[in-house]
Amino acid sequence: MKIESLMADLKKQIVEALNLRHINPDDIGDDQALFVDGLGLDSIDALELIVLLQQKHNTKIANAQDGPKIFKSVRTMAEYIQANASR
Amino acid sequence: MAIHITGAGVVSSIGHNYEQCFNSLVNGSHGIKPLSRIDSRFAGSLPVGEVAVSNEMMTSQFGLQKVVTRTALLGIHAAAEAVQSAGITGTNWRKGFVSGTTVGGMDRSEFFFPSFLKDREAGDLRDVVHHGCGSVTNVIAEHIGFTDFVTTINTACSSSVNAIIYASKLIKHGIVDIALAGGTDALTRFTINGFKSLMILDEEPCRPFDARRAGLNLGEGAGYLLLVSDKVLEAEGLVSRGIITGFGNTNDAYHQTASSPDGRGSFAAMQEALQAASISPGDVNYINLHGTGTVNNDLSEGRAINRLFNDNVPAISSTKSFTGHTLGACGGIEAVFSLMALERQCVFGNLRFTEPIHETGLSPQREFSARPVNHVMSNSFGFGGNCSSIILSRNMKGQ
Amino acid sequence: MRLYIDAIGTIAPCQLFGDKLEVPEADGNVLKCIEPDYSAWISPQSIRRMSRILKMGTTSALMAIRQASLTEVDAVITGTGYGCIEDTTSFLTKITELEENALNPTPFMQSTHNTIGSLIALLLQCRGYNQTFVHGSHSFEHALLDAMFVLDEQPALKILIGGVDEWTESSHAIHSRFGKYRRPDIDGSMTLVNESRGAVAGEGASFFAIAGRRSSVSKSMIESIKTFIGPIKAHDVSSFLNDTHVDLVLCGFSGNARIDQEIEKLMAAIFPHAAIGRFKHLCGEFTTASAFAVALASRILANSYNDLASIGYQQHGNPIRTILVYNRYFAESHSLILMRAC
Numbered sequence: 001m002k003i004e005s006l007m008a009d010l011k012k013q014i015v016e017a018l019n020l021r022h023i024n025p026d027d028i029g030d031d032q033a034l035f036v037d038g039l040g041l042d043s044i045d046a047l048e049l050i051v052l053l054q055q056k057h058n059t060k061i062a063n064a065q066d067g068p069k070i071f072k073s074v075r076t077m078a079e080y081i082q083a084n085a086s087r
Numbered sequence: 088m089a090i091h092i093t094g095a096g097v098v099s100s101i102g103h104n105y106e107q108c109f110n111s112l113v114n115g116s117h118g119i120k121p122l123s124r125i126d127s128r129f130a131g132s133l134p135v136g137e138v139a140v141s142n143e144m145m146t147s148q149f150g151l152q153k154v155v156t157r158t159a160l161l162g163i164h165a166a167a168e169a170v171q172s173a174g175i176t177g178t179n180w181r182k183g184f185v186s187g188t189t190v191g192g193m194d195r196s197e198f199f200f201p202s203f204l205k206d207r208e209a210g211d212l213r214d215v216v217h218h219g220c221g222s223v224t225n226v227i228a229e230h231i232g233f234t235d236f237v238t239t240i241n242t243a244c245s246s247s248v249n250a251i252i253y254a255s256k257l258i259k260h261g262i263v264d265i266a267l268a269g270g271t272d273a274l275t276r277f278t279i280n281g282f283k284s285l286m287i288l289d290e291e292p293c294r295p296f297d298a299r300r301a302g303l304n305l306g307e308g309a310g311y312l313l314l315v316s317d318k319v320l321e322a323e324g325l326v327s328r329g330i331i332t333g334f335g336n337t338n339d340a341y342h343q344t345a346s347s348p349d350g351r352g353s354f355a356a357m358q359e360a361l362q363a364a365s366i367s368p369g370d371v372n373y374i375n376l377h378g379t380g381t382v383n384n385d386l387s388e389g390r391a392i393n394r395l396f397n398d399n400v401p402a403i404s405s406t407k408s409f410t411g412h413t414l415g416a417c418g419g420i421e422a423v424f425s426l427m428a429l430e431r432q433c434v435f436g437n438l439r440f441t442e443p444i445h446e447t448g449l450s451p452q453r454e455f456s457a458r459p460v461n462h463v464m465s466n467s468f469g470f471g472g473n474c475s476s477i478i479l480s481r482n483m484k485g486q
Numbered sequence: 487m488r489l490y491i492d493a494i495g496t497i498a499p500c501q502l503f504g505d506k507l508e509v510p511e512a513d514g515n516v517l518k519c520i521e522p523d524y525s526a527w528i529s530p531q532s533i534r535r536m537s538r539i540l541k542m543g544t545t546s547a548l549m550a551i552r553q554a555s556l557t558e559v560d561a562v563i564t565g566t567g568y569g570c571i572e573d574t575t576s577f578l579t580k581i582t583e584l585e586e587n588a589l590n591p592t593p594f595m596q597s598t599h600n601t602i603g604s605l606i607a608l609l610l611q612c613r614g615y616n617q618t619f620v621h622g623s624h625s626f627e628h629a630l631l632d633a634m635f636v637l638d639e640q641p642a643l644k645i646l647i648g649g650v651d652e653w654t655e656s657s658h659a660i661h662s663r664f665g666k667y668r669r670p671d672i673d674g675s676m677t678l679v680n681e682s683r684g685a686v687a688g689e690g691a692s693f694f695a696i697a698g699r700r701s702s703v704s705k706s707m708i709e710s711i712k713t714f715i716g717p718i719k720a721h722d723v724s725s726f727l728n729d730t731h732v733d734l735v736l737c738g739f740s741g742n743a744r745i746d747q748e749i750e751k752l753m754a755a756i757f758p759h760a761a762i763g764r765f766k767h768l769c770g771e772f773t774t775a776s777a778f779a780v781a782l783a784s785r786i787l788a789n790s791y792n793d794l795a796s797i798g799y800q801q802h803g804n805p806i807r808t809i810l811v812y813n814r815y816f817a818e819s820h821s822l823i824l825m826r827a828c
Contacts (some may be wrong), residue, residue, distance in 0.1 A: 040531055042342065044595060047285060047591045048592060189599075193487045214658075221625070249617060253632065281587050281595075282590075338615075341608075342608075471600045471605075473604065
């Protein structure tokens with residue numbers, strides 16, 4: 001799957017998984033910071049995103065400490081999935 | 088008015104009573120082993136602190152006619168020891184029971200649930216009749232006959248310290264003369280899976296306050312103190328084993344599960360306890376840490392300790408390295424361990440510590456050590472930012 | 487130590503505010519809350535994770551704060567019988583369905599009973615005393631008692647105290663199997679007199695801004711509280727009252743004929759001439775219904791209603807200055823709360 005398409009899917013899934021009803025998926029920038037100032041997500045959201053990757057993209061993250069790096073932006077998430085999804 | 092401790096009872100993965108637990112703490116024998124009693128995909132691998140007694144055995148031992156929740160059984164076990172050890176003979180005292188718990192009867196409700204999910208009429212109702220936290224407390228209260236005032240507190244991991252705090256107030260305000268206080272929690276699939284989902288479980292035995300700590304181990308058990316007023320102490324001719332001299336209850340108000348980086352809630356709770364006890368940080372001889380072994384708690388608690396104690400950090404250790412994190416029961420169990428430190432004049436070790444956390448530089452006590460102890464602080468910090476701390480002190484007036 | 491109620495925030499099956507009390511219509515054998523637009527009270531960022539009980543609890547607390555014109559409080563004490571059932575059920579369901587694999591942490595994190603009180607503290611940045619009582623149908627009473635202890639030490643504090651419990655479909659199914667409620671096919675209207683077809687399940691959240699000192703904003707006062715484990719006798723009530731004259735007894739009749747008869751007999755023995763009112767047809771039966779009763783009693787003591795026919799009280803013309811709330815939860819857990827007008 002092309003990364004643009006994956007990123008578009010991810011944006012919708014993030015909004016749904018984290019119940020961000022006040023945010024339009026299309027308004028999330030590909031490289032926008034998701035945590036801290038960006039979308040204002042927190043450590044629980046990071047855990048929810050780990051579950052999202054496992055449930056929807058067959059990609060496991062064993063160590064929660066790797067979260068901040070992988071979830072920096074939608075693009076870094078997409079790149080991680082493409083590199084690590086189990087076949 | 089002083090709140091005297093005259094009895095104590097405890098059951099955990101390191102012993103089924105006060106003496107057994109004490110001996111394990113002295114010998115450095117922990118109870119962390121692969122999960123065995125619960126039917127779970129984590130059985131055989133996840134390190135936990137299980138109490139090595141079956142429900143059937145406890146039910147028969149206590150002469151119970153019906154099966155009750157494991158949380159209640161563990162509670163009865165420790166509560167009965169506490170009551171017996173106090174040796175109160177008077178029959179007219181008003182007796183209160185304050186118990187902390189997080190799981191309540193979940194150990195049985197979670198059996199009911201899968202059948203109920205498929206069919207609303209399925210599942211044995213006896214598995215859910217004692218689901219409520221209060222219901223579990225009532226079962227214990229009725230068994231030990233402490234029924235003049237009964238209540239239950241659930242503030243996550245600080246539940247049983249808060250129970251001890253409330254019980255002290257009940258005595259102080261003349262609602263009861265004697266109060267049994269502490270807490271109980273059984274291991275459940277619910278909590279095991281819950282903490283798994285939070286990714287804060289260590290796949291190995293935990294390493295509280297260590298630079299390479301990787302999370303907590305869950306545990307189960309119960310611990311209670313029997314508290315009395317001066318009046319009861321004198322009338323019964325009891326020995327004051329220790330005094331609850333101070334306590335603090337604050338809220339971190341930072342995040343639903345994570346502690347603030349500077350441990351402001353923990354700092355405030357400990358400071359409040361010191362002020363209530365009218366002692367300074369340098370007077371504390373031992374801190375029984377909350378010390379779960381998670382990256383977040385140990386850093387937060389460590390920073391708070393540094394800020395409060397400065398150059399006067401006393402001996403510190405986390406006995407969760409022995410028992411695992413017993414959730415709602417930890418405050419009660421660790422209050423009993425803190426009493427042991429006072430009575431036996433010693434401090435306990437913090438297992439598997441090798442290197443201090445870089446940001447705090449704190450080195451816990453590695454091994455058991457006999458030494459003079461006059462004041463012990465015990466910390467319990469929970470989800471939802473509920474931070475509580477109590478101080479147990481030697482009764483300096485002649486015994 | 488007296489507790490002065492400065493403000494109330496309530497989310498209940500009936501509208502407590504306004505000058506009329508209307509009896510709500512049950513939905514089968516359930517009385518569900520009239521819920522506000524929560525987004526008017528809680529930011530989208532905070533509300534997104536919240537289950538219904540968390541919205542109910544935090545919003546009623548915020549309502550009380552606003553009514554009291556407070557920006558902060560010094561302590562938060564909460565009572566809840568069953569806590570966050572929806573989140574608990576949701577996590578249990580996932581454990582079963584996903585066979586302990588890749589579980590979402592949010593429902594677990596929010597399943598602990600203290601989540602309500604903690605979220606309130608978080609939203610208000612209240613770093614003071616925080617406690618949660620979970621002793622079934624004495625949860626709210628024990629929270630009130632704790633407030634008395636806290637204010638006795640520090641009378642100048644402002645405290646938020648609340649009682650919250652939610653109704654869920656699955657918990658209702660389980661309680662129903664224990665035979666607790668009237669048949670759901672009975673028509674929804676509830677008569678006041680001789681309501682004996684069985685209890686109706688309810689839910690609600692009531693939070694109170696409490697002070698230890700009387701002021702110009704004090705709406706009512708809680709003078710004393712007592713909880714009983716076994717059944718209470720006339721003697722228990724008279725020693726509690728200590729010769730205090732009571733204008734109105736607000737009784738927790740639940741619609742269960744046998745239990746309600748016991749309450750009637752007891753009331754007749756102690757208060758042969760006093761006015762007896764009832765409240766559970768307004769809120770339903772649940773473990774923190776006494777919090778609703780206190781909110782209602784406070785409104786009555788503040789002379790808020792034109793008439794009280796809807797609680798079964800025939801106006802005598804004399805103002806109501808003292809109310810005794812007598813509650814029990816089915817066959818267990820009796821409590822007495824004595825309140826006075828300010």
